Amino acid sequence: MQTPSLLLVLLALCIASFAFGRQRSRHVATAAGSVHSLHSLPKHYGHLAAMWAALPALLVLVAWLALEGQVIRGLVVADLPADVQALGDSRLGLYYNQILAYAAGGMDASMMSADQLAAARDYAHYKQSSGQLKLLLVCLVAVIGALLVIVRIRPAMRARNQVESIWKGLLFACSFIAVLTTLGIVLSVLFEAVRFFHKIPVTDFLFGLQWSPQIAIRADQVGASGSFGFVPLLVGTLLISAVAMLIAVPVGLMSAIYLSEYASKQFRAVTKPILEILAGVPTVVYGFFAALTVAPFIRELGESLGLSVASESALAAGLVMGVMIIPFVMSLSDDIINAVPYSLREASLGLGATMNETIRKVLIPAALPGIVGGILLAVSRAIGETMIVVMAAGLSARLTINPLEAVTTITVQIVTLLVGDQEFDSPKTLAAFALGLVLFFVTLLLNVIALYVVRRYREQYE
Incomplete structure (x- = not known):
C-alpha cells in the first residue's frame, strides 16, 4: 500500500x-x-x-x-x-x-x-x-x-491535562526541529567555507579588491587569475540595496501614513489590496521590465544629459527592486501604525497638536519598532534578490559606488558559481559557500542593529 x-x-x-x-x-x-x-x-x-x-x-x-x-x-x-x-x-x-x-x-x-x-x-x-x-x-x-x-x-483521569502536555511536546518538537534546521544550514555552509579558506587566505577574501573566480585547468591557460576579493561584491550589494531602499522606504512609509490616517475607509479598502498585488508579481517579470524598459530609459536620459550610463546599471536594478519592495514596507507599516492605541492620537490632538505633528511626534515614534521590523524585512528582501540584478545590473564585479555603472551582488555570484560542471572541490565552487557565510553574518548584523534601535526607542512607551 x-x-x-x-x-x-x-x-x-x-x-x-x-x-x-x-x-x-x-x-x-x-x-x-x-x-x-x-x-x-x-x-x-x-x-x-x-x-x-x-x-x-x-x-x-x-x-x-x-x-x-x-x-x-x-x-x-x-x-x-x-x-x-x-x-x-x-x-x-x-x-x-x-x-x-x-x-x-x-x-x-x-x-x-x-x-x-x-x-x-x-x-x-x-x-x-x-x-x-x-x-x-x-x-x-x-x-x-x-x-x-x-x-x-x-x-478521575486527567485527560485534558494529558492532551495539553502532548500538544506542548509537539510544539516543542516543532520549534526544536526549526532550530536544528537553522543550525544544520549554518554548519553545512561553515564547513564548506572552512575548506575554501584552507585554499584561499581569509584576508585575501575579505579585503581583496578584485573578484575573478577563474581557476586555471592547465599551466599555460590565460585569463584564469583566480582572484577572490569579496569587497566588490559587498559594495555592489549595498549599492543596489541602498538605491532600492531610497525608493521603497519613503514611498512605502508615506503610503502607509496616508492610508492609515488620511484616506477614507472605501479608498483604503480598494487601494491597499491593489498595492499588495505588487508583492505577488514574479521577480522575473520585474527583471524583464528593468532590462527592457527602465535600463534603456535611464541610458537615454543619461546620454541626453551628457552622462555615461552603462546598458546594465545599478540604478536600473535598484529602482525596479525598490518598486517591488514598496508593498512590504507599506503593508507592515500600515498595520503597525493602525495598532497604535487611539488614545495617543486623541491626547495629542486634544493638546492642540496638528495631524502632521501627531504623526511625526506621536504615531511614528510609537510605531517605530514595527516600522524598523518592516524596513529590515525589506532590506533582507533586497539583499537576497537575484533575478532583477542578473537581468538589469549584469554580472560584472566592479568596485564602484557609481550607480550608473554595471555591478553585481553576492547572491548573483553564488548562483553563477554553482551552475555548470565545475568540480565541487575547486575553490571556484567552494567560494559560493564562503559568500553565503559572509552574507549570513551581514544579515545577522542588520538584525542586531534593528534590535538595538527597537529596544532603545521602545523604552519611551513602556
Missing part, C-alpha cells in the same frame, strides 16, 4: 478512536452519576485516544520508511550472484539502479540481463511484502495505542 493511502487509513482509525474514546467517557460518566463527575470533557478523552492512536503509529511509519529502502536493497543484493556482489560500490549501485528502473517500468527487458530480471522480480516481491507488513504494523500500533487509553478511562 502506498504511503498516502496508509495515511488515509490511519486518519480513519484516529477518527474511530476519537469516537470510541468520547463514547466510553460518556458511559463512565453515566455509571458515576453525571457528566460532571468526569475530570475533563468527553471530547478530551476522545482527543487523547486519537493522539495515542496517531503518534506511535506515525513514529513507526517514519522509522519504516527510513529503513525500508536499505533493508530491501540488502535482501536483493544478497540474492545476486557472487561476481555481481564483488563489484565496487559505484558499479554495484549502478547495477541496482537499473533493477529499480526496470521495476518502475523505466527500462525495457531487452536491456536487462537474466540476473537483473530475477532481481527485479525479487525486488517487487519484497516491496509488496513490505507494504503489507507496513499496513499491518501501523494499524496494529494505532489500535493498541487507542485501546490503552479507552480501557483506562475513569472519572
Whole structure:
C-alpha cells in the first residue's frame, strides 16, 4: 500500500478512536452519576485516544520508511550472484539502479540481463511484502495505542491535562526541529567555507579588491587569475540595496501614513489590496521590465544629459527592486501604525497638536519598532534578490559606488558559481559557500542593529 493511502487509513482509525474514546467517557460518566463527575470533557478523552492512536503509529511509519529502502536493497543484493556482489560500490549501485528502473517500468527487458530480471522480480516481491507488513504494523500500533487509553478511562483521569502536555511536546518538537534546521544550514555552509579558506587566505577574501573566480585547468591557460576579493561584491550589494531602499522606504512609509490616517475607509479598502498585488508579481517579470524598459530609459536620459550610463546599471536594478519592495514596507507599516492605541492620537490632538505633528511626534515614534521590523524585512528582501540584478545590473564585479555603472551582488555570484560542471572541490565552487557565510553574518548584523534601535526607542512607551 502506498504511503498516502496508509495515511488515509490511519486518519480513519484516529477518527474511530476519537469516537470510541468520547463514547466510553460518556458511559463512565453515566455509571458515576453525571457528566460532571468526569475530570475533563468527553471530547478530551476522545482527543487523547486519537493522539495515542496517531503518534506511535506515525513514529513507526517514519522509522519504516527510513529503513525500508536499505533493508530491501540488502535482501536483493544478497540474492545476486557472487561476481555481481564483488563489484565496487559505484558499479554495484549502478547495477541496482537499473533493477529499480526496470521495476518502475523505466527500462525495457531487452536491456536487462537474466540476473537483473530475477532481481527485479525479487525486488517487487519484497516491496509488496513490505507494504503489507507496513499496513499491518501501523494499524496494529494505532489500535493498541487507542485501546490503552479507552480501557483506562475513569472519572478521575486527567485527560485534558494529558492532551495539553502532548500538544506542548509537539510544539516543542516543532520549534526544536526549526532550530536544528537553522543550525544544520549554518554548519553545512561553515564547513564548506572552512575548506575554501584552507585554499584561499581569509584576508585575501575579505579585503581583496578584485573578484575573478577563474581557476586555471592547465599551466599555460590565460585569463584564469583566480582572484577572490569579496569587497566588490559587498559594495555592489549595498549599492543596489541602498538605491532600492531610497525608493521603497519613503514611498512605502508615506503610503502607509496616508492610508492609515488620511484616506477614507472605501479608498483604503480598494487601494491597499491593489498595492499588495505588487508583492505577488514574479521577480522575473520585474527583471524583464528593468532590462527592457527602465535600463534603456535611464541610458537615454543619461546620454541626453551628457552622462555615461552603462546598458546594465545599478540604478536600473535598484529602482525596479525598490518598486517591488514598496508593498512590504507599506503593508507592515500600515498595520503597525493602525495598532497604535487611539488614545495617543486623541491626547495629542486634544493638546492642540496638528495631524502632521501627531504623526511625526506621536504615531511614528510609537510605531517605530514595527516600522524598523518592516524596513529590515525589506532590506533582507533586497539583499537576497537575484533575478532583477542578473537581468538589469549584469554580472560584472566592479568596485564602484557609481550607480550608473554595471555591478553585481553576492547572491548573483553564488548562483553563477554553482551552475555548470565545475568540480565541487575547486575553490571556484567552494567560494559560493564562503559568500553565503559572509552574507549570513551581514544579515545577522542588520538584525542586531534593528534590535538595538527597537529596544532603545521602545523604552519611551513602556
